Amino acid sequence: MPESIAADLAGKSVLVTGASTGIGAAAARAFARAGCRVAIHYNASLNRAEEVAADVRFAGAQALLVGGDLRSSAKAREVVDAVAAHYGGLDILVNNAGGLVQRVPIAEVDDAFFDAVIDLNVRSLVAASAAAVPHMRRAGRGNIVNVTSIAARNGGGAGAVIYASAKGFVSTFTRGLAKELVRDGIRVNAVSPGVITTPFHERYSTPAMLEAFRTAIPMNRLGTADECAGAFLYLASDALSGFVTGQILEVNGGQLMP
Numbered sequence: 001m002p003e004s005i006a007a008d009l010a011g012k013s014v015l016v017t018g019a020s021t022g023i024g025a026a027a028a029r030a031f032a033r034a035g036c037r038v039a040i041h042y043n044a045s046l047n048r049a050e051e052v053a054a055d056v057r058f059a060g061a062q063a064l065l066v067g068g069d070l071r072s073s074a075k076a077r078e079v080v081d082a083v084a085a086h087y088g089g090l091d092i093l094v095n096n097a098g099g100l101v102q103r104v105p106i107a108e109v110d111d112a113f114f115d116a117v118i119d120l121n122v123r124s125l126v127a128a129s130a131a132a133v134p135h136m137r138r139a140g141r142g143n144i145v146n147v148t149s150i151a152a153r154n155g156g157g158a159g160a161v162i163y164a165s166a167k168g169f170v171s172t173f174t175r176g177l178a179k180e181l182v183r184d185g186i187r188v189n190a191v192s193p194g195v196i197t198t199p200f201h202e203r204y205s206t207p208a209m210l211e212a213f214r215t216a217i218p219m220n221r222l223g224t225a226d227e228c229a230g231a232f233l234y235l236a237s238d239a240l241s242g243f244v245t246g247q248i249l250e251v252n253g254g255q256l257m258p
Helices: 022-033 046-058 075-086 112-141 161-184 199-204 207-215 228-237
Strands: 013-016 037-042 063-067 092-095 142-147 186-193 250-253
Touching: 013 022, 013 075, 022 037, 022 046, 022 228, 037 046, 037 075, 046 063, 046 092, 063 075, 075 112, 092 112, 092 228, 112 142, 112 161, 112 186, 142 161, 142 228, 161 186, 186 228, 228 250
Parallel strands: 013 037, 013 092, 037 063, 092 142, 142 186, 186 250
Antiparallel strands: none
């Protein structure tokens, strides 16, 4: 995206959770190219996060590495507050951290697995958003961009029903929080990726599954993380999307056209 199009992003502070790989990493690099001050959150992948931070700095932007397991509400709040303290506020929160955990048929779902999926995809997002709101309210503005999934609308693939349901929560949370925060000057939207070639699918989807997904996509190919990045810039830019809130932006090659 040309710098002049989203010029209002320059100098804004942004926290991208789960930014060490995949869509989060692509978003962090895109915000850096737009001139943002970028906080790169990671959990276990410090080396990959350091690579993203190096790319952010190479683009001429400030980079802050912040680690923590966001499945803990306390840690999620700590991460958000640390970024706001470092940058003197928080303008943009991208709730990207999440994952499938593993593919499990419903008859084999136990409480431990259920809690793992919900903590990673739901608890982390709620806690981070709750922590970000006071910082944004003090500034009288802000943008929260959540990451949901095509699975939230189509129920997900084999063994992914709990993950798909968790992403359904994310979509509903996005709409409800948008209504709650609109009078504070805070917009809340979400990006909904389809089948994107990231470590997510390298870990959880077989080549046969990916081929089946491809045949269901009108563009006849899988997407890339970089092809999701522009959606984050659009939703975070008041100049580009100032009259947009409570929306789910689908990035799926035409696989789902709601």
